[in-house]
Amino acid sequence: MLKTQNLGYWYQDKSQPLFQDLNLTFDEGQSYAILGHSGTGKTTFLSLIAGLDKPKSGDIWLGDRSLKQIGLTNYRRHDVSIVFQAYNLFTYMSPLNNLLTAMAITGAEHAGDKFFARRTLNSLGIGEDLVERNVQHLSGGQQQRVAIARAMACDAPLVVADEPTGNLDEDNTQEVIDQFQQLAHQQHKCVIIVTHEPDVAARCDHQFRLENKQFTQLA
Amino acid sequence: MNFLKRAWLNVWAKKGRSVLLILVSSAILMFVLAGLLIRSAAVKATDQAKADVGATVTLSANRQAAFKKVQSSSSSSKSSRPKMTLTPVKLSDAAKIAKLSNVKSENVTSSTSVNASSYDVVSTTSGMGSSQGGPGNMKGGTSSGDTQINGVSATSLTTAFSDNQSKITKGRGITSADKNTNHVVIEKNLASQNDLTVGDTITVKKTTGSKAKVKLKIVGIYRASATASSSAGPMSSDPSNTMYTSYTLANTFKGSKYAGTADSVTFNVSNPAKVSSVKAAGKKLINTSSYSLSTDDASYQTVKASMSNVESFANKIVWLVAIAGTIILALIVILMIRERRFEIGVLLSLGEARWKIVAQFFTEMLMVIVVAVAIAGAGGKFVGDQLGSQLVAQSTTTQTTSSSTSTQPGGGQPGGGGMRGGNGGPGMQQASSTKAADTDLDISVSAVSLAELGGFGLAITFLSIMIASGGILRLEPKKVLIS
Numbered sequence: 109m110l111k112t113q114n115l116g117y118w119y120q121d122k123s124q125p126l127f128q129d130l131n132l133t134f135d136e137g138q139s140y141a142i143l144g145h146s147g148t149g150k151t152t153f154l155s156l157i158a159g160l161d162k163p164k165s166g167d168i169w170l171g172d173r174s175l176k177q178i179g180l181t182n183y184r185r186h187d188v189s190i191v192f193q194a195y196n197l198f199t200y201m202s203p204l205n206n207l208l209t210a211m212a213i214t215g216a217e218h219a220g221d222k223f224f225a226r227r228t229l230n231s232l233g234i235g236e237d238l239v240e241r242n243v244q245h246l247s248g249g250q251q252q253r254v255a256i257a258r259a260m261a262c263d264a265p266l267v268v269a270d271e272p273t274g275n276l277d278e279d280n281t282q283e284v285i286d287q288f289q290q291l292a293h294q295q296h297k298c299v300i301i302v303t304h305e306p307d308v309a310a311r312c313d314h315q316f317r318l319e320n321k322q323f324t325q326l327a
Numbered sequence: 328m329n330f331l332k333r334a335w336l337n338v339w340a341k342k343g344r345s346v347l348l349i350l351v352s353s354a355i356l357m358f359v360l361a362g363l364l365i366r367s368a369a370v371k372a373t374d375q376a377k378a379d380v381g382a383t384v385t386l387s388a389n390r391q392a393a394f395k396k397v398q399s400s401s402s403s404s405k406s407s408r409p410k411m412t413l414t415p416v417k418l419s420d421a422a423k424i425a426k427l428s429n430v431k432s433e434n435v436t437s438s439t440s441v442n443a444s445s446y447d448v449v450s451t452t453s454g455m456g457s458s459q460g461g462p463g464n465m466k467g468g469t470s471s472g473d474t475q476i477n478g479v480s481a482t483s484l485t486t487a488f489s490d491n492q493s494k495i496t497k498g499r500g501i502t503s504a505d506k507n508t509n510h511v512v513i514e515k516n517l518a519s520q521n522d523l524t525v526g527d528t529i530t531v532k533k534t535t536g537s538k539a540k541v542k543l544k545i546v547g548i549y550r551a552s553a554t555a556s557s558s559a560g561p562m563s564s565d566p567s568n569t570m571y572t573s574y575t576l577a578n579t580f581k582g583s584k585y586a587g588t589a590d591s592v593t594f595n596v597s598n599p600a601k602v603s604s605v606k607a608a609g610k611k612l613i614n615t616s617s618y619s620l621s622t623d624d625a626s627y628q629t630v631k632a633s634m635s636n637v638e639s640f641a642n643k644i645v646w647l648v649a650i651a652g653t654i655i656l657a658l659i660v661i662l663m664i665r666e667r668r669f670e671i672g673v674l675l676s677l678g679e680a681r682w683k684i685v686a687q688f689f690t691e692m693l694m695v696i697v698v699a700v701a702i703a704g705a706g707g708k709f710v711g712d713q714l715g716s717q718l719v720a721q722s723t724t725t726q727t728t729s730s731s732t733s734t735q736p737g738g739g740q741p742g743g744g745g746m747r748g749g750n751g752g753p754g755m756q757q758a759s760s761t762k763a764a765d766t767d768l769d770i771s772v773s774a775v776s777l778a779e780l781g782g783f784g785l786a787i788t789f790l791s792i793m794i795a796s797g798g799i800l801r802l803e804p805k806k807v808l809i810s
Contacts, residue, residue, distance in 0.1 A: 151809055160676060160805040185678020192808055196673045198333075200340035212329035213677045242340070262677070270809065 109171065109298050110134040110157065110266060116165035117152055126152055127321045130166070136265060139292040139299040141309035143326075144318035151270055153318065154302045158190050158268045159183040170266070185214050189259035193271035195251040202240045203229050203254040207261045214262040228257045232287060249280030256287050260295070267291055269301045273308055285311045330683045334690035344663075345695060351659065352699035353706070355652035355787070360707030360772070360780045362644035367776060368711075369638035373631055382599035382624030384430075384606050386421055387591035388413035389619040414617040415588035424594060424609045424620075431597040434484035435589045437577040440472035444540050445530035446521040448473045449514075449567040472534040475569040478577025482512060482549070484595070485571075498525035498547030505546070505573040512547035516567035524548070535582050543572070599627035649783055656692070657791035664688065664795050671799055672807030685796040692792060696784040703780060708772045 112132045118125040126149030134140055134157075144150040155161045157168060159180045168175045175183055184190075197206050207225040211218070218224035229239050232253040234246075243251055252272060259267050269288065273281040285308055292299040292313065301312060309315045315326040338345045393413055418435065425433045479485055482500030487493040501512055513523065523529065527545050532538055551566045578585040594609075596602050602624045609620045664671070674684050 155805045155809050158676070160809065161803075181675075181678050181680065183678075184676055190676050190808075194669075196669060196676075196808060198336075198670060198673065200337050205336060209329060209333060210677055212332075213674070213679045 109136045110300075111169040112157070112166065113169060114166035115153075115156065115163050115168065117149065117156065117161075118164055122164070125164070125321060127318065127323070128165070130323060132316070132323060134266075134298050134300060136298045137292055137296040138314060139288055139301065139312040141312035141315045142300065142302045142318060142323075143304065143306065143309050143315060145304070148318045149321075150302045150318045154268055154270050154300070157266075157300065158188055160190075187264050188266045188268060189262045189264040191252075191255050191259050191267065191269035191272050193274040195248075195255045195275075197243045197251060197254055197258070199242075199244050201243065203234050203243055203246070203257070204239045206243060206254055207258050210258045211261050214264070216261060216263045218261070218263070225257075225261055228261050229254065232257045232260075233283070248275045249277070249283070252276060252280070252284055253287070256284065256291075260291060265297060267297050267299045269299070271303055272301060273303065273305065281305075281308065288312075330687035331690055334687045334694065337687075338691050338694050348659065348692075348695045349698050349702070352652075352656065352695055352784070353702040355648060355655065356696075356699050356703035356780060356784055357706050357710050358648040359645055359652065359783050360703045360776065361711040362641045362648060363776050363779050363783075364707060364711035364772065366638055366641035366645065367773075368771075369634045369641060373634040373638070382596045382602045382622065382627045384424075384594045384596060384602060384609060385591050385621050385623065386416050386424060386594070386609065386613065386618060387621070388416065389615065389617055391619070392616050415585060415590065416592055416618060418587050418589060418592070420613050420618065421589065421592040421594075423612045424592075424605075427605055427608050427612075429597050429601040429605050431595045432484065433480065433595070434593045435478075435480045435574045436485075436591050436593065437478035437574040437581070437585070437589045439476050439478070439534075439577050439581045441474050441476055441531040441534055441541075441580055442472040443474050444532045445528075446517070446523065449516050449520055449565045451565040472532075473568060474531060476577050476580055477569060477571050478574035478589075479571060480506075480574060482547075482571050484593075487552075488549075492552040493549050495547050496550050498545070500547055500549070501571050501573055507575045508573060509541065509543045509576060510546040510572065511543040511576075512549055512571040513545055514567040514569060515548050515550045516565075517570075518545070518548045520567075531580075533580055535580070541580070543570075543576075596624075599624045599631075602627075645783075649787060653787045653790045653794075656787055657794040660688065660692065660791050660795040661798070664798055668802065668807050671802055672804045675802070675804040676808060681800055684799055685792065688796065688799075689788065689792045692788045693785075696788050700777065700781055700784050704772055704777050707780070 110133070112130045115130040115132075116125050116128040130153075142150050142153065152161070156163050159175060162180070170178065170183070170187055178187065197203075198209060201209065204222070204225055207228065208221060210216075211221060211225065226236070226239055230236070234250060234253055234257065238246060238250065243254060246254065252275070256272070259269075267288070272288070273284055276284060288299050288301060289311065291297045299312075301308065303309055316323045317326055318324075390413065415437075421433060421435065424430065477485075479501055481502050482488050482493075482495070483502075485493075488495075488500065495512070496515055498512070501510065511529070513529070518524065521529075523545060525545055525547060529543050529545065530540050531543060532540050549571070551569070574589055578588065594605070596605050602622045606620050606622050613620070671684055675681070
């Protein structure tokens with residue numbers, strides 16, 4: 109589904125790339141964890157596959173079209189959903205409006221948009237008493253679940269998450285990982301999670317470690 | 328169109344910030360509206376001045392040319408030096424000028440004096456003795472009498488009556504229908520002294536020719552102003568001894584050779600701005616060595632200059648406030664956008680088009696501006712009233728001062744006495760200054776001014792958003808969201 113072809117990235121000095129000649133394949137219905145220490149370039153890799161930045165060398169393919177062909181804005185709008193460590197919700201909106209806004213921008217069509225959004229939020233533990241409350245009044249775990257619900261509602265084939273459990277306690281972490289697994293296995297999305305927590309990575313179907321400018325698939 | 332919904336949700340959720348923005352925008356727009364109102368009121372006042380104040384062109388004998396003629400005479404002896412003769416204005420010439428475009432109406436004036444026969448004239452007693460005996464040899468081509476006759480086309484067209492210095496108290500004034508009649512309008516004091524009223528007949532004696540007696544029928548009684556009495560010099564007859572008749576009757580008193588003539592003809596010009604062109608066109612129709620055309624648009628010029636100052640100042644207010652407002656709002660919007668970088672980043676990560684993000688900010692500001700326009704509309708009239716009256720007071724004082732400085736004493740028209748309608752005389756100048764001082768700005772908030780304000784508000788919003796949105800267009804979501 110998603111392929112990287114000789115992917116490379118560096119900041120200023122080409123001779124010191126973060127990674128180079130990466131050739132990876134990510135399939136739908138599977139979850140992937142990308143592990144690595146700080147500064148190894150895992151978040152940069154995520155920003156490339158999320159369409160937030162352009163690779164310095166190589167290309168990324170979604171199916172039979174490269175991101176260059178699709179265009180980054182179009183790619184972000186229709187093909188990828190991103191879940192951030194800091195949630196990055198619209199702080200002046202309710203969970204419901206966060207979902208409806210994302211659905212409107214991405215053009216995700218669901219029968220009875222409002223009903224669908226409420227059902228999605230409810231399925232992630234955001235009850236009816238919370239769906240119309242301002243998101244700033246929700247706990248960290250609840251906000252992260254709203255962010256996941258937003259990614260689900262957009263119905264993009266690829267879901268990428270940057271340290272999605274970084275701000276959560278153990279219970280919430282387990283719940284969030286369960287949600288990602290459901291996305292992959294029940295909704296047949298390709299889920300790529302960047303994390304530095306081995307426990308989180310262990311729950312994913314595949315694990316990669318980014319080390320010495322190369323990805324190594326763990327057993 | 329989701330950006331519209333986002334804009335509304337943002338404005339509604341951040342009420343405190345929205346209220347502050349509304350207050351700042353209202354203050355800016357209130358001053359813009361005040362400027363707009365003053366400007367439009369000044370334009371309106373100038374237009375009104377054209378209609379109200381009016382301007383005149385007067386055809387009269389060319390006194391200067393006649394004086395030069397006397398001076399150039401070779402004789403140096405006082406007794407043999409020729410007398411200055413002034414050619415009376417031919418009504419046929421006046422008729423040609425009356426046909427010119429922009430000439431609204433004309434007033435023929437012909438003055439003379441007669442002696443009282445069936446009544447007693449009003450005598451003024453002062454430290455200098457009685458003034459009875461007439462105004463002296465002040466009127467060209469006429470002998471003196473104790474009663475001043477002002478022959479006019481219509482009393483309403485004379486400055487004294489149009490400026491309300493004199494008022495008809497009984498009966499009616501002289502109109503064009505009184506042409507070739509013996510109808511007369513006499514002064515109130517003269518009437519009460521002689522127990523005369525409308526419908527009575529008086530007899531006067533000509534001062535020229537056969538000195539025959541002529542019967543006059545009183546059709547109206549007028550009251551001369553107190554100023555007119557006090558302004559009369561020691562050599563003048565009491566103003567109460569001034570009667571108004573048709574100019575044809577005044578010509579009859581002067582003698583048969585004055586038929587079809589006048590001392591002067593004053594043409595009222597419908598558009599004061601066209602006075603010069605009427606004068607130029609009129610000059611082509613007359614013999615300029617015998618006659619002269621003089622203009623009087625002092626009142627109009629005074630009001631126009633005064634209003635021009637106000638208009639120009641109002642223009643400056645509008646533009647200065649608009650520019651300052653744009654800068655202030657742009658700075659506020661820049662700060663606002665900076666604190667919403669994450670929101671912009673999320674929108675970009677969702678694939679939202681940059682122009683829609685700019686449109687969202689524009690819509691938010693537009694909502695604020697719409698409310699601000701309504702508030703400014705309510706408060707702008709108050710600010711405009713205060714500012715406008717200050718400006719007019721200041722401007723009119725300056726103009727009145729300069730107007731009275733330029734007024735020359737004894738500026739009456741040649742060929743007649745100072746009583747003949749006061750064309751161009753000090754009395755007229757005084758009247759124009761008074762009129763200019765009375766000019767007030769009618770400041771009212773109309774739909775047009777609100778629409779204009781809306782336009783300014785829209786432009787200010789658009790410019791400030793454009794200036795501020797440079798950051799949005801350059802923003803990279805990765806830097807905001809990942810870094």
